[in-house]
Amino acid sequence: MENLFSLFNPKWALEEYRPQILAYYYKQWIDFHMGFHAHQTIEIMYVISGTCTVVARDQTIAMRKGDLIMLDSGVEHRLSVDGNPCRMLNVEFVFAECGGSYPSLGQLAAGSPALRQLLDRGEPYIVLRDPSDVYHTLKNLVTELDTGSGEHTMMANLLISQLLIRVARLAAEDRKGNSVRQIDRYVRKAADYIHQHYDADIQTRDIAAAVNLHPVYLQRIFKASMSMTMTEYLSELRIEKAKMLLARTDVPIIEIADYIGLNSRQYFSAMFKKHTGLSPATYRKSRETVHGFDNQVAIVDIR
Structure with missing residues (x-):
């Protein structure tokens, strides 16, 4: 008609x-x-x-x-x-x-x-x-x-x-409202990708490709939503994972960088100290107990 x-x-x-x-x-x-x-x-x-x-x-x-x-x-x-x-x-x-x-x-x-x-x-x-x-x-x-x-x-x-x-x-x-919800979905998808691949050498362009957005636009909406850049988010996640490994496992400190996707052990040590104020070795020692490791350490989920 x-x-x-x-x-x-x-x-x-x-x-x-x-x-x-x-x-x-x-x-x-x-x-x-x-x-x-x-x-x-x-x-x-x-x-x-x-x-x-x-x-x-x-x-x-x-x-x-x-x-x-x-x-x-x-x-x-x-x-x-x-x-x-x-x-x-x-x-x-x-x-x-x-x-x-x-x-x-x-x-x-x-x-x-x-x-x-x-x-x-x-x-x-x-x-x-x-x-x-x-x-x-x-x-x-x-x-x-x-x-x-x-x-x-x-x-x-x-x-x-x-x-x-x-x-x-x-x-x-x-x-x-739909536009805001769509932006939230893109940011959540980017954060999920970071959580799934934090132990690899990922770059902003990799995350943007995973959510089918231009890297510059994704960076902008991610920072507006999360109050930090994707690089900062990835770094904080890696530090939390490193803290968990130091506190709850006996993985050698020299290998932890590889576990969290960093190629340089020196860079890992510098980044860890910048975020926590302690070297990886000092942090591990501070978490030790008479039982070997403190099982009460909380894993912080920053998703």
Whole structure:
């Protein structure tokens, strides 16, 4: 189906158009499986209670209370509810000429960076988790539409504009959160790689290659997240491993450098003293007990 009223058509913001509700309904579904279909309208489906799945563009989206999905015009989808009831509130809207009475989409976007960002996304559907702001606006909108008088019609048109802005803000916050979570995943993956290969001669470029990022960018996000560079993180990890070997094993000191991925014993001794204030030999002696080694030494996990 042609997406005649796509949210992402620049015409709506460049000319005098406003969002207009064409349909709305509450519905409780029980053990229901809808066939694939599409609307010329833009549709917002909000889960009030229960759970369901929506299939759109070959993606299956599990939804529960407080979730909403906004489907662009012309996007094929279907709803499935297995067993227990799922109560939903749906609204469908298009764009109509303003006639000078209501704020246009262009005016709304000019005053809302989040809405401008939403109009540029061009995605067939957007799934969001609502803290309750969108639902309150939806309920107020439906109440005004149910009344149907002139004044209530004006309020309904203002509320659909408010609804779009609330959805846009939620989408902007969600995208920002996703970006932060993605950065966290890259940093965690880099840290995991360091823990797995600290006993080898690894360089920043090796870590960056393992997480498929440019070394400079990875260095920047790693330091911002961990408050230290990857080199510093690797050094601290190696020192902790060396301390464990000195305190809990009888591995000769001259061999410990090899165990933690350092080629130079002199460099190991200098680095160890820089971090602990003690030479490796002095540290080992300080950890000795009448039983040979102090089994109470803690291994610090700095992952």
